[in-house]
Each structure stands twice: as C-alpha cells, then as structure tokens.
Amino acid sequence: MYFYGTTGVNGKGNLEIGGVDAVELAEQFGTPLYVYDVALMRERARGFKKTFDEQNVKAQVAYASKAFSTIAMLQLAEEEGLSLDVVSGGELYTAIRAGFPVERIHFHGNNKSREELEMALEHKIGCIVVDNFYELELLKTICLEKSETISILLRVTPGIEAHTHDYILTGQEDSKFGFDLQNGQAEEALATALRINNFNVLGLHCHIGSQIFETTGFLLAAEKIVGKMNQWKDSLNFEAKVLNLGGGFGIRYTSEDEPLLPSQYVSQIIKEVKRLIQQYSMEMPEIWIEPGRSLVGDAGTTLYQIGSSKEVPGVRNYLAVDGGMSDNIRPALYQAKYEAVLANKPLAKSTKKVSIAGKCCESGDMLIWDLPLPETEEDDLLAVFCTGAYGYSMANNYNRIPRPAVVFVENGKAALVVKRETYEDLIRLDLPLK
Numbered sequence: 001m002y003f004y005g006t007t008g009v010n011g012k013g014n015l016e017i018g019g020v021d022a023v024e025l026a027e028q029f030g031t032p033l034y035v036y037d038v039a040l041m042r043e044r045a046r047g048f049k050k051t052f053d054e055q056n057v058k059a060q061v062a063y064a065s066k067a068f069s070t071i072a073m074l075q076l077a078e079e080e081g082l083s084l085d086v087v088s089g090g091e092l093y094t095a096i097r098a099g100f101p102v103e104r105i106h107f108h109g110n111n112k113s114r115e116e117l118e119m120a121l122e123h124k125i126g127c128i129v130v131d132n133f134y135e136l137e138l139l140k141t142i143c144l145e146k147s148e149t150i151s152i153l154l155r156v157t158p159g160i161e162a163h164t165h166d167y168i169l170t171g172q173e174d175s176k177f178g179f180d181l182q183n184g185q186a187e188e189a190l191a192t193a194l195r196i197n198n199f200n201v202l203g204l205h206c207h208i209g210s211q212i213f214e215t216t217g218f219l220l221a222a223e224k225i226v227g228k229m230n231q232w233k234d235s236l237n238f239e240a241k242v243l244n245l246g247g248g249f250g251i252r253y254t255s256e257d258e259p260l261l262p263s264q265y266v267s268q269i270i271k272e273v274k275r276l277i278q279q280y281s282m283e284m285p286e287i288w289i290e291p292g293r294s295l296v297g298d299a300g301t302t303l304y305q306i307g308s309s310k311e312v313p314g315v316r317n318y319l320a321v322d323g324g325m326s327d328n329i330r331p332a333l334y335q336a337k338y339e340a341v342l343a344n345k346p347l348a349k350s351t352k353k354v355s356i357a358g359k360c361c362e363s364g365d366m367l368i369w370d371l372p373l374p375e376t377e378e379d380d381l382l383a384v385f386c387t388g389a390y391g392y393s394m395a396n397n398y399n400r401i402p403r404p405a406v407v408f409v410e411n412g413k414a415a416l417v418v419k420r421e422t423y424e425d426l427i428r429l430d431l432p433l434k
C-alpha cells in the first residue's frame, strides 16, 4: 500500500495521519470525516514556491481555493505565503473572513455578476482575471461609476488539448472560458482593455485543464502566449508583466497515476519561459501559477463507517459506507478512482474484492469499484485516500445528508476546522408553507 505524507501505521496497528490515530479521530469526531495532513499541504506549497525562489524568478503561487475553501485552509495558505484564486463572491467572502491579504487575491470566473465585481473593487483585491467581452464592459462601467482603478489579467484559451477527462478540460478552442488566442479575440480584448484608463493590464492568463501529468501542455501554452506577447509588443505597444499558466498539476489517486513533483513542473515551465523570452528579446515576466488539487488533494483522507453489505452471487459484492456522493461526487461525475484501506487494520491481507457503495438513493452512488479488502466486520472503518481536493468543496446535501466535519492533523494534534452539519442546519433556510 502506498501511503502519502505522514500517513502510516502506528503501534496499535491502526492507520495514523499527522501522528494521530485514525480510529481515535473517528471516535472523537464521528464519520464520515475529512482528515487533512497539514504537514503534507505545507510540503506541497513549499515545493511549488521553492523552485521559483531558487531560480530567482518573480512569481506568485496562487492556491485555487475552489479545491477546498474554508477559513482554516485559507489561513494555512496565507501562512505558507501563497496567493489566492477565487471564482465567486462566496469564495471571496471566505477569503476576506479568513483575513487573507487582499492584494494577493485574484478573482476568476466566466460570469461574474455586477455585485461580485463591486465586492472585488470594494475590497481592493490584487487583480481580476477578465474572461469575456461582457465582463470587460461591465467592469469598465463599474470602475467609471466608482472612479476606481483595478489591475487585470486577460484569460485566453490557447487551443491546447490537455490529456485529461473531457469535463475538466478548459484550454481547448471549444471552451466556455476565455478569449480565443488564435481567432483574434484575445488581441481585440487586449486592445480594448488598453484603451480603458481605469485598467492596469498586467498580462495574460490561461488554464489548460486539470489532473495533467506531463509538462508538454503547459510548455505549449507558454509558447503560444509568449509568441503573441511578442507580436503585441509592436502592434499594441504592450509588454506583459505577468504570465499566468493556471493550475491543473496532476496528483496520484491510484497506482495508475504518475505525477511529477511540484518542483519538476515548475522548473520545466521556468526553463521554457526563459528560452522564449530570450528568443524574442523580451523582459522576463512574473510567472504565476494556480495549483488547487496538487496542494490539498493527497493530503485528504475520508474516514467512513462500514455498514450494510450485499452479495450478488457470481457478479459482485457491495459494501456500503455512511457517506457517498454527498461527500465525494467525483466518482459519479468523472469516473474518478480511489484507493482505500480499513483504518483499523490497514495491513491486513486482502481476501476479496468489494465495491464500495454510498448511502444515497442513486445507483450511481459508488465510491470505489472492485477494491481489494480483507474480511470486514461491524465497526470497521474505511479510509479513502486522496480526497482532499474537490471533496468537501463539491459536497452536497442530497437526500438531506449533513456534510461531514473536517479535521486538520499535525504533529500528533487534531483540530476541528469545520463542524459537522446538523439536521437543524439542513432546515435552517426553510420557511413554512404559511
């Protein structure tokens, strides 16, 4: 079994994360429970930042908070010197309430509302990543009304097909995001933005997709964008100060995945950007990146209590847990795969294959197909690894299932950072018929 970060097996033969016994965590905080290995999140953050620092490249590593946005998480990101990418008023609000330095917040999104843009201006955030012509006009109008100026990046779609699941591809030509780089829209948008005195145009942004294992896509995107930047130096008298290559760095969910280390992604990106700017005799721009999954994904483990089982002779054995698509919708949405062990006997030899079902009223509510496991008994706990990204953040209340609690573990200590929802929370916003 491959264990991540501080995860291992303790003297009692139980799974241990951050020096804390997983069985004790389940007893203390209940299940399902999201457990985060804080040391591993710090290690990942430092892995991205260190390479830029070592090579003296001006950079911002912005945590894409959509992967897991809570007050404690954003405070950890701030402690590690990260910047922050938010994509909605709600994510921005969480950042403000976490006390995140506003100048390091970047606001994304393909349909930001007037209220969201006003909120961003009011809080004087670092920059807005403008996605489309509608937003360019709306932001201009608001800036003029309020006599405000704002730094912006333009999001472009470079026409790169990254090798990943279709639903998490974003850099290809046929995408809802950004100004197309090839067909002249990006140039038109830039020319328009440069005419607006209230905008400080910092540079260009792209994001080619998610869960990407090679650097080729990032390097190609850099090549296409820097090539255009070179043209726009002459045609628009514009020199970009920032090249933002987005996030999407892959992580290891199962033995089928072979990601690079943060330092490997970063050093190859730096090398390529340096080569390009030398080729075009340009000034080195700041390089910004936006990792989400790769900062928090493999640091998260979900603990479940095992419940009912069903044997379909000759076909499959089902084993149900006390959560499911309500706390991890990724298997249903992307056929995502995970590995898991029994937290109270992680080293026991597997004797069978079982398929892990959730408790939602939906046949597609399956967490893992054909998982090798030892014999299971009542009170066994299942630990599903690598659930730290897009687990809690995409959790929902389908079937009115309360969302689980979140615990951070580090150096033998556990801290509750999100309380478990209660039934009362579920009806908090409901109003009676009369």
Ligand SMILES: Cc1ncc(COP(=O)(O)O)c(C=O)c1O
Pocket: 064, 067, 085, 108, 170, 207, 209, 210, 211, 246, 247, 248, 249, 290, 291, 292, 293, 294, 389
């Ligand atoms: C603009 C942008 N930046 C960053 C990310 C983070 O992606 P990931 O979590 O795959 O690193 C996303 C999500 O895919 C995104 O849309």
Ligand SMILES: N[C@@H](CCCC[NH3+])C(=O)O
Pocket: 066, 168, 210, 330, 389, 390
């Ligand atoms: N939510 C997705 C990825 C999309 C990220 C946002 N562009 C996932 O769970 O993998």
